[in-house]
Amino acid sequence: MTNSTHWTLAERAAKMNPSVIREILKVTEKPGIISFAGGLPSSKTFPVAEFEAACAKVLKDDPAGALQYAASEGYGPLRELVAAQLKAQSAAAGVTWNVDPAQVLITTGSQQGLDLVAKILIDKDSKVLVESPTYLGAVMAFTPMEPNVVSVASDAEGIDIADLAAKSADARFLYVLPNFQNPTGRSMTEARRAALSAEAARSGLPIMEDNPYGDLWFDQAPPAPLTARNPEGGIYLGSFSKVLAPGLRMGFIVAPKAVYPKLLQAKQAADLHSPGFNQRLIFEVMQNGFLDRHVPTIRSLYKAQRDAMLEALAKHFPESKGPDSANADSTFTWNTPAGGMFLWARLPAGMNAVDLLPHAVDKGVAFVPGAPFYAGNADARAMRLSFVTPSVEEIHRGVAALAEAIHAQRS
Numbered sequence: 001m002t003n004s005t006h007w008t009l010a011e012r013a014a015k016m017n018p019s020v021i022r023e024i025l026k027v028t029e030k031p032g033i034i035s036f037a038g039g040l041p042s043s044k045t046f047p048v049a050e051f052e053a054a055c056a057k058v059l060k061d062d063p064a065g066a067l068q069y070a071a072s073e074g075y076g077p078l079r080e081l082v083a084a085q086l087k088a089q090s091a092a093a094g095v096t097w098n099v100d101p102a103q104v105l106i107t108t109g110s111q112q113g114l115d116l117v118a119k120i121l122i123d124k125d126s127k128v129l130v131e132s133p134t135y136l137g138a139v140m141a142f143t144p145m146e147p148n149v150v151s152v153a154s155d156a157e158g159i160d161i162a163d164l165a166a167k168s169a170d171a172r173f174l175y176v177l178p179n180f181q182n183p184t185g186r187s188m189t190e191a192r193r194a195a196l197s198a199e200a201a202r203s204g205l206p207i208m209e210d211n212p213y214g215d216l217w218f219d220q221a222p223p224a225p226l227t228a229r230n231p232e233g234g235i236y237l238g239s240f241s242k243v244l245a246p247g248l249r250m251g252f253i254v255a256p257k258a259v260y261p262k263l264l265q266a267k268q269a270a271d272l273h274s275p276g277f278n279q280r281l282i283f284e285v286m287q288n289g290f291l292d293r294h295v296p297t298i299r300s301l302y303k304a305q306r307d308a309m310l311e312a313l314a315k316h317f318p319e320s321k322g323p324d325s326a327n328a329d330s331t332f333t334w335n336t337p338a339g340g341m342f343l344w345a346r347l348p349a350g351m352n353a354v355d356l357l358p359h360a361v362d363k364g365v366a367f368v369p370g371a372p373f374y375a376g377n378a379d380a381r382a383m384r385l386s387f388v389t390p391s392v393e394e395i396h397r398g399v400a401a402l403a404e405a406i407h408a409q410r411s
């Protein structure tokens, strides 16, 4: 018998696309390839023993609580811990942010936060502003709501305020990553944050601040979050993926009263609540200041990895004088991120990172071309290099292979 079932896909399904980056990663996951392409934290940083102990403790102390359905808002003690931590971090950065645990919503990764915010704030054709470039996963989360995603010009210090002012009328929100941005690794300066906050206050533009990398600074903690400066004007997204482990899929939203109840309803509809067991694990591991001891070890590992990549780049591209130099069009250039996991590099004029990728893979190294991260006017010369997963030795070999591929394509 033949199947006569007619599947009719929703119009929004047609707008969904496979993650371009995941597709690229498939090509680059050949054995022996040194990958600067992945966006994964280093598995060396996962606190396995602490999680093992926490599993036993959680199951012993409160098995019913850990394994039963639970509140959609999240596990109370974890929400309190999150609020206290944000409060302390902002105070250290000189801004008072009295985060109320009642405004914290625990999510299944911050990726779910992006999805929930999209559901409650975006109608078909709503204008949504993003940095240029921006996190592709956010655009993917927004796309099913059929927004008009508009890129705001951005430079090494962050978003261009004049361009923002010109584009902000009627926008539902600006999605912004002030710290060690994915994909560029850049951070917004204090001056730019202050200007952005002032402009958002002037125009009434809501800000959606995504901060999964803020704790991974190398020399100096970043300035206070944008949301801390105007908590009623921002939604803040945080994540445990980069400081503990992404496999637990744990993140959180801090939302103002104007939107929290709707976010909670969206959360209920999406998955009732985030896994209670994982929330208790995170709480167990985090309480008593574990992150204060653990996160510095991630910072020093990633800083050493970044330094290795900078050293290898300087060695293999000695003619390069930096992205703002007079010869930037004739050389390979890169930035120097002050934290996070990524470095942003740029090919000489006339070259294209998508075209280069298969040649680089032939030489044994992979990266992610920058173009998919742009909502408009892509920079075809840009590429994202992750420095956290390969070893220092692999970083040196990988950069050597990248240099070979670039020089071979130019000659």
Ligand code: PMP
Pocket (backbone or CB within 6 Å): 039, 108, 109, 110, 111, 112, 135, 137, 177, 182, 210, 212, 238, 239, 240, 241, 246, 249, 250, 251
């Ligand atoms: N936002 C940004 C900018 C990211 O880079 C990522 C992870 N790649 C996420 C959100 C999602 O992180 P998670 O769901 O693991 O918290």
